[in-house]
Amino acid sequence: MKIVIAPDSFKGSLSAIEAARAIEGGIKKAFPDAKTLCIPVADGGEGTLETLVAATNGKKVPVNVTGPIGQKVEAEYGILGDGKTCVIEMAKASGIPLIPREELNPLKATTFGTGELIKQALDDGFASFILALGGSATNDGGAGMLQALGLSLLDEQGNKICTGGAELTKISSIDLSEFDERIPYCKFLIASDVENPLIGPHGASHVFGPQKGATPQMVKILDASLAHWADEVEKVTGVHLHDLPGAGAAGGIGGAFQAFFPSQMKRGIDVVIEHTGLHTALEGADLVITGEGQVDFQTASGKTPMGVAQAAKIQNIPTVIVAGSIGTGIDVLYQHGIVSVSSIINKPMTLNEAIKNAAELLAESAEQVVRSFFYHQTLNSGKVVR
Structure with a gap:
């Protein structure tokens, strides 16, 4: 048996x-x-890093990063047993478990710490990434992650905006000149089972926002913010994120990867099955x-x-x-x-x-x-x- x-x-x-x-x-x-x-x-959500590291006899690397509401947290990234592949689980840096339930606020929550994790892994020499997107506390379209990697989001006066989903409406231009130049030479496999578009009734804000503390009024604000974000992203990348399948994953960070990274999205469970x-x-x-x-x-x-x-x-x-x-x-x-x-x-x-x-x-x-x-x-x- x-x-x-x-x-x-x-x-x-x-x-x-x-x-x-x-x-x-x-x-x-x-x-x-x-x-x-x-x-x-695992299916690309919380626990994916531990599962992949354990299955391949890999290891974890601790990194101090910015948490979803600006606090400092000790996160980590994983290295698979091949010694070449880095696993980033965004919940480690930008996840709901890092915030007391009464402090959940997707208007302010940021993915900046996830960007810091990626930057540290790049600094450590990695060029092949698996990114697990589940469990996020954020709804900022991945803007915070991009800011941590050098992307400048500017308002009408040319000043950099702050982090958080509500800030996206202030964007007047996107400056790519200081965006990390190593990213185009890397591979990013996005592990996610979410096929939701970025905006609309089936988008990130309406479907997942309430789980992250969004009230009905917040959902409207966040959806409008992501719509404006998508308009600005399309101007500089040509990628139409608004109704793109998977763009709504993890508060819209799925769209950020599709627009600014050489990435491929794959069902999280399939990624894990392959490596285990x-x-x-x-x-x-x-x-x-x-x-x-x-x-x-x-x-x-x-x-x-x-x-x-x-x-x-x-x-x-x-x-x-x-x-x-x-x-x-x-x-x-x-x-x-x-x-x-x-x-x-x-x-x-x-x-x-x-x-x-x-x-x-x-x-x-x-x-x-x-x-x-x-x-x-x-x-x-x-x-x-x-």
Whole structure:
């Protein structure tokens, strides 16, 4: 019996690595002799850096940068095991977890620290980058990142504007003369599962702004700011970001990469699967177990469990999902090789209780899932599963 364990993180409670170990513990309780392979994964959001570094035996480099509301934070970038590829996870420098919830303010939040991370990696000699865009607290169109890399955003008086999403309406011209000259000679692979345009009802501000503390009035201001930003960017680059797929990723930083960097956007889970060797690990497997904190209809749009299930389906391997909670619209998942979706919650409990006991709950759920799955396999095949 071979089981591949490939979960994402359970946000607020378990990293992907910790989740994989918990699932493995539950499996071993049911089937001590089972062969298990733990392949923690991510979809381009928080945890992507740790996953890629661990999978390739790489390392992390600490860097002090500017946080999303101007505070100093200790961030880091990753170096893959090849020693040549740098991983930048923008949440490390510009993420929601860096700000107390009551201080979230996308009108002022900046991606400047993400730009500082990139600049430090450039200074350290890297020219190949993977950029994970999930978990940002920002809605500045990536302007702060560009400012950190030398781009000058000028108002009508020729003065540099400040950072933050609301400042974008002040831009009268964009000066590229001091933009980091090394960037055109580098490769940037953007790991993101977001295909939203920059502006409009499906754009960065309307869809993701409220998660970052934006009120309905703020959303209107931010959307107008990004529209003006897109107009100014098009004047100097010729790139029409307004309705460009993926431009709305991470508060519009996806658009900044498409306009100013030699970049390619790719589904985050596909980037991680490629670097973790999941396809090879799946060979000969009887079952795949994946999971994350919340599973619902959005999971089908490229989240970790869907990407894992699609990879497993190529080899005709069934996939089961264990999740912290289950939302609406999961029926669509059963069309993609997923045979069941289970919640780890086994009795009424508060969110804090679930988070505190996540590892134990996940192990218990995994044990029951494999017992049930292989019992039915035994009935169908007539063979005893060991």
